[in-house]
Amino acid sequence: MVDLVTNDEPRDNLFLVALKSPSFVIGLVLTLMFSIGAVVSFFWTPFDVAVLDILNRLKCPPAQNWVASLQIPSAENNWFASWACQSAPEYLFGTDHFGRDMFSMILVGARTSIAVAFIAVGIGIGVGVPLGLAAAAKTGSIIDELIMRSNDLVLAFPALLIAILITAVYGASATNAIIAIGIFNIPVFARLTRGAALSLWTREFVLAARVAGKGPVLISIEHILPNIMNLLIVQSTIQFSLGILAEAGLSYVGLGVQPPIPSWGRMLADAQTMISFAPHMALLPGIAIILTVLGLNLMGDGLRDVFDPKLRRSRT
Amino acid sequence: MSLLTIKDLSLKIGDAEILRDIDLSINGGEILGIIGESGSGKSMSALSIMQLLPSGSVTGGSIKLNGVELLDKSEEEMCSLRGRDIGMIFQEPMTALNPVKTIGDQVAETVLVHDNVSREEAMKIARSTLDRVELPADQFPLNRYPHELSGGQRQRVVIAMAIALQPNLLIADEPTTALDVTTQAQILSLLQKLVDEDGMGLILITHDLAVVADLADHIAIMQNGVVVEAGETLSVFREMKHEYTRTLFAASNHVPKRDERRHVSKDEVILSVEDVVRDYPVKRTSLFKKPGVFRAVDNVSFSIGRGENLGLVGERGCGKSTLSRAILALDKMQAGVVHLDGEIISAGEGASRAARRKMQVVFQDPYGSFNPRHRVDKLVSEPFYLLDAPPKGAERRLLVERALENVGMLASDADKYIHEFSGGQRQRIAIARALIIEPPLIILDEAVSALDVSIRAQILDLLAELSDRLGISYLFISHDLSVVRAITDRVLVMKDGVIVEVGKSEDVFRNPQHPYTKQLIAAAPDIEQALAAREKRIN
C-alpha cells in the first residue's frame, strides 16, 4: 500500500501509460458505457418509463426466442425449446410486469445507481480525507485518538445497519441510502489517508518543509495530499463499485430508492416473484450491476498497476 | 584445483547487460573480496553463483564448484547444493529472518532440508552452530524470536544458518554494511575465524576498501558489470594498475583541500546548545506500572563558532539524530535551551521563524529528501517561506539559479523534476535548498552516508568549498569516522545520549582519551594500517 504513496515518476503521462493496461481499458470502456447511458437517459429513452402499458407486459427479449429456435444438429430434441416466449422486436430487452421497456428502465437505473454511489464516495472523501490528514498531522494527540476511535465505531456499523436505523425512524428513501453508504465510506477514507500520510510525515522532504517553517496545514496540502492522490483515486473506484452494490442491496430490500424511481435493486426485487416465467427481468438488471461494478474494479486495478512501480516490475 | 572457478560469466536481465567476461576463482580457506560501487554487478555475481537470479535472467559462461558446472544444474539440484555446499549471508539482518519462527527452528531448517535427521538431532546441530557464532545457550536459547535480538545478533543467526552444514563456500554480500563499526569488527573477525576453522572459501562483497584490505587474500574490483582488476590484495593496492582502482582508492581516503585564508571564529558563537534533554515515552510493559521514559539525549551542551565545522560521531541509537532534530526544533526538548545567532529555541516555546531562518538541514537519503511532485525550482525555493518578504518573479528565479550554480548544477535544472537526477546530484540540490536563504548554520545529518565513495568525495569537496567561501558553520553528523575526520575542525563523540569526548578532530582521532572513543577508532577499518599489517605478515 505504501508503495502507492510515492512514486518518483512524474504523473502527467500516467493516463497514457494506463491505456496500455488491458484491464484499465476494458474497465474504462464499461464505465464510460454506463455513464453515457445514464447521462443520455436524462434526455432520451426508447420508451417513457413512467407510462404503464399493460397490454405489452412481460415481453421477453427477442434474443431469448432466437436461442429457443436454435437447432443443435446432433441432439434429438431441441434443448432450448422451453425458452420460447412472447417477444416484440421494439423491446430489445423485453418489458416488465407493467409493460415498461426494460432497456429504458436499465438506462434510468444506471442514473440512480451512479448518482447514489458518486455522492456517497464524495461524502467519504470530503469528510474522511481531511479527518485522516488531521489525524496524521497530530499523530498521538487527542484529536488523532478521537478520530480513530470514532472510525472504529462507525466500522462496527455496516452500511446496511446504518440504513436500517435511519429507515426505522425516517422511512426509506434514496437520500437515506446515500447517507448510509456515505457514512460508511468516511472511516474507509480516513484510515487510508491517515496510514499513508503517517508514512509520508516521516519522510525527509516533509522534515525539510518543517525546517522551512511550514505548518501542518500547508504541509498537508502541499506535500501530503499530492502524494496520496494515486491511492485515493484507486480507493475511490473501489468504493464507487461497493457503493453501487450497496445501493442495489438496499433498494432490493426496500431500504433504498423507492418507487416509482427505477433502480436496479428495485427491479430485481420486482423480478423475484416472476423469475420462473420471466427470468429476463432478473437477469438483465443483474448483468447491468455486474458489468458496472466489474468495469470500476478493472479500472481501479489497472490504475493501481500503473501507480505502483513495484507491482509493475513483478508483471514483467 | 580451485574451489570455485568462474569463467567468462555473462548475465542479461531482459535486454539489460548486467555482467560480462567475469573471471574469478577462489581456493578453500581463502577470502576473496569483491569491491564495487552500487550498480557494479557485485551482488548479481553472487546471485549468479547461487542461481537465485530474478526471473528473466540469462547467464552465459561457466561457474564451476569443485570442478562441477553449476550453470548446467537443474533447479532441483541447485536446491540440494544451496545451504549444503554454498551458504550465503545478506546485507540486511533486520529483515533476513522470518519474524514468526524461532531462531532455533530457522537454523535447524538448514539441516532438516538437506539431511534425513530427526528434529532433535537438527536442533542439537542448531545449538552447536549458534554456539560457534558466539550466541551462547544461556542468553540465546533456541526458542528466541528474531525481534528479541539486535542487528548484530541477527546477523550471527543468519551466519549460523549459512554454516550449519559447513559448506565449502560462503558468500557474504555486504554483511556488515547495516551494522555499527564495533559490531562490524566483531562480525568480520567471526567470519575470519570460521574460514580458518572450517577451511571454507569466503567471498566477501563490499563497497568498503578498508574492510577487504584487512580481511581478503585476493580482491577483485568491479565496475559496470566488469572485473577491472583482480589479484593478490597487497599487489593490487600497491600497484593499482587500473585507473578506476586508483580513483576508488583516492576517493575513499579523500580529504578536501581547505582554503588557507579560511577564518574560523572562536569568539563569535553561532550555535550554543545548553543542557538539552530529549526523553521518549517507552511502551508500557505492564498495566500497573507507569510508562517509563527513555532518555535519548542527556544534558548535552556544546557550541559552534562562525565558520566552524563541528563533527558529531556515534553509533546507531546514540542520540545524535535525536539531538539534531531537537536543535532543528522538529521535536520538542524536555529541558535545555539553544541559542542560535542571537535567537533562542527553548523547551517551552519551540522555534520562532527568526530562529528557523538561521539554520537549514541536509538529510541522508537523496531519494526521500524531495517531494517527487514538485519541480526543482519549487523544491529549492521552499525555505523562502521563512522570509518576511520572500523574493518574487525574476528575482526569485535568479536566486534559485544562483543557488544551483553554487553547488555545481545548471541554472536550467530548475525546470526539471527530481527523478531526472542521480543520487549525488540530488544531494547537491539538497545543499542548494539549504543554502538559498544563506543561513549561518547548516546541519548535515549523515549527508554523505548513502553515497558511493567517488560521489562522496565530490560532495565533501563541495561542502568544504562552500564553508570556506561563504563562512557557513556545519554540524556534521555521521557514523563514519573517516569522513568526519576529513571535513571537521572539532569533533564530539556521543554514546548513550551523552557527549563523552570533545576536541580538535586531529587530536581526537590521533590520540583518543575516552575508552569508548578508543574502541570506536580501533574498530574502524583503516586501509593503510591493514596493508601495513599485511606486509609485516608476509615479510
Added chain:
Amino acid sequence: MLVFILKRSISLLLTLIAASFVIFFVIEVVPGDPASFMMGFEASPEAVEALREQLGLNAPLWERYLSWIVGLLQGDFGTSYTYKVPISDLIADRIWVSLPLAAFALTLSILIAFPVGVLAAAKRNSATDVSIMGATQLGIAIPNFWFAMILVLIFAIQNRWFSAGGFPGWDEGFWVGVKGLTLPAISLALPQASILARVMRSSLLDTLDEDYVRTARAKGLSRRQALWRHALRNAMIPVLTIIGLQFSFLMAGSVIIERVFFLPGIGSLVFLGITQRDLIVVKSVVMLLVFAVIVVTFLVDVAYAFVDPRLRKGR
C-alpha cells in the same frame, strides 16, 4: 500477551458503550416522541400516553438508557410492541438460523479462498493465475442476492434439488437443516471468497518478496517449500484482518439473503420491526448485530497475537 488482551478488551468495551449510545440516540431521541411515532398519526392521545407509560418513556433519558443496558446485560431485550412477547424469545428462535448461516458461509468462503489464493500466488503471472484473477474479479462484481436468485432459478425451479425458500428447522434433522442453508450460504460466500482469494494472493506475493524468503532459498529450500514454510504464516496477518472485516459484511449480507430465501432469521425480524414501526425490536436487534461485529473484530485482534510473536511481547 495479557497486557495486549486487556488493552483490546478495554477498547472493545468502550466501542460497545459508544455504539449503544449511538443506537439509543437514533432510536429514542431523534424521533422526538417514540410512542407517537410507533402508533402513527391517527392514534388517540390516550393510547399514546398509555404506550409511553408502558415503555417507561416518561423517565429521564439517562434512566431509560441505563435500564435498557442493564436489561441487555441480563438478557432482557425488552418486549416487542407488535407481538407483545419478549424480544429475547423472538431472537432465540431466529438466531439458530442466522448464526449457522453466517458460520456456514464464512467456512465456505475460507475453504474456497485459501487454496485458490495460494495457487494463484504460487503460479504468479501464469495462465492459471490470470484466469483465477479474472474469475475473482467477476465474483466480486456479482451482487449476492442476485446470485441467490439465479441459484434458485437453476437449482430449485429448473432442477428441484433444493427448495426455493423457507427453512425446515433443525428439528427435521441436521442434514435437512444444512441442505436448507446450502444455497443461501453459497450465495453469501461467493463474493467473500473472491475478495479473500485476492487478498490471500497479494499478501502471499508480498511476503514472497521479503528478504527472509530469499534467505530460506539460500538455505536450499525450493520455491514451494519457501512458500509453505515461510511465506504463508506471515501472509496470514493481513488475511486475518480481512476475515474480521468480512464478518460484518456477512452479517449485513445475511440480512438481505434471508429475504431472498424467506428464512426466518434475525434479518427478517429487523424488517418486521421496520414495517411495524416497532422501534424496540429494531433497537435491540441492531445492538445485537453491532455487538457481534465488535466481538469478532476483537477475536481477530487476539488471533493476531497467535500468528505474530512480536505482539506476544511481555508474556
